[in-house]
C-alpha cells in the first residue's frame with residue numbers, strides 16, 4: 551500500500567498549488583483586478599495551456615482571473631473590411647462561423663487541425679496567441695493573414711501588428727497588466743488561395759511542422775504571397791525570402807521547391823519526440839510545398 555507522503559508527492563504533479571478564483575463580468579472589472587493583484591495574478595481563458603502548466607507547477611499564480619464570463623470578449627463580426635474576433639472566441643466557434651467559412655477559410659482550416667474536440671470547445675483564439683507557444687497553430691496563421699491584436703490595460707488600448715508580436719518562446723509583446731481583447735484580420739480579397747498544411751504524428755498532437763500560406767495570382771504569376779511556419783523555431787516564422795522568391799514569378803514546381811529551400815533555411819527547431827532538427831526542417835519544407843500547391847489550386851490556377 552502507498553504511504554501518505556508518497557501519495558502527496560504524486561498529487562503534487564497533477565494538482566495545482568492553491569489559488570483564489572475571480573470571475574469578473576466586464577473587461578473593466580478584469581483590468582481593475584489585474585492592476586490590483588499585479589504579478590500574483592494570471593488570466594484564465596480556456597485553460598488548456600495554463601492549467602497543465604499549473605498542474606506541473608511551472609506556473610503557480612496566487613490568483614486566477616477568469617475571462618470566461620465577459621460577453622464583450624466573444625463574437626466574430628466584419629467591420630469596414632476587417633474581421634474582428636473577440637479573444638475569448640473558442641476554436642469551435644471559429645470552425646462553425648459562416649462568416650469565417652466564407653471570408654477567411656484559412657482560419658477555419660487551422661482551427662479544425664487543433665488538437666481534439668475537448669480542447670477546441672474550451673480553447674480560445676486569444677489564449678492560443680497570448681500563450682506565445684511556437685507549437686500553437688494560430689500564431690503562424692496570424693502571420694500569414696497580417697493580423698493585429700487589440701491589447702487593453704487600465705491606461706488605455708493599443709493595436710499591435712502580428713509582425714514583432716512574438717518575441718521568443720512564451721514571450722510576446724503583451725504586458726502583465728494587459729488583456730488581449732480582440733484579433734483583427736483584414737478580409738482576404740476574393741480569389742485568395744490559402745492552405746494550412748500541418749504534419750502531426752497522431753490526431754490531437756501539436757505540429758511536427760506546419761505551414762500557413764495565402765496566395766493571390768495575377769494571371770499565371772504570383773501577385774502576393776505570405777508563408778509562415780509553425781513549431782520550427784522559438785517563435786512562429788515568416789518565410790520572407792521564400793515569399794520574395796515567388797512574387798512576380800510563375801508558380802512552377804521548381805519555383806515552389808526553391809521557395810521551400812529558402813523556408814527551410816530559417817528553421818531552427820528543437821529536437822524532441824517528434825523528430826530531430828534535420829527531420830523537422832525537412833518537414834517544414836515539405837509542408838511549405840504542399841500548402842503552396844493547394845493554395846494555387848484554391849486560387850483557381
Ligand SMILES: Cc1cc2nc3c(=O)[nH]c(=O)nc-3n(C[C@H](O)[C@H](O)[C@H](O)COP(=O)(O)OP(=O)(O)OC[C@H]3O[C@@H](n4cnc5c(N)ncnc54)[C@H](O)[C@@H]3O)c2cc1C
Pocket residue numbers: 592593594595596597598599600601602617637638663664665666669672673674675676677678679680681683685686687688724728729730731754755756757
Ligand atoms: C492535449 C492538448 C493538445 C493541444 N494541441 C494543440 C494544437 O495542436 N495546436 C494548438 O494551437 N494548440 C494546441 N493546444 C493548446 C490549446 O489550443 C490551448 O487552448 C491554447 O494554447 C491556449 O488557449 P486557452 O484559451 O486554453 O488559454 P489558457 O490556457 O487559459 O491561457 C494560456 C495563456 O494565455 C494567457 N491568456 C489567455 N487569454 C488571454 C487574453 N485574452 N489576454 C492576455 N492573456 C491571455 C493566460 O494567462 C495564459 O498565460 C493543445 C492543448 C492540449 C491540452
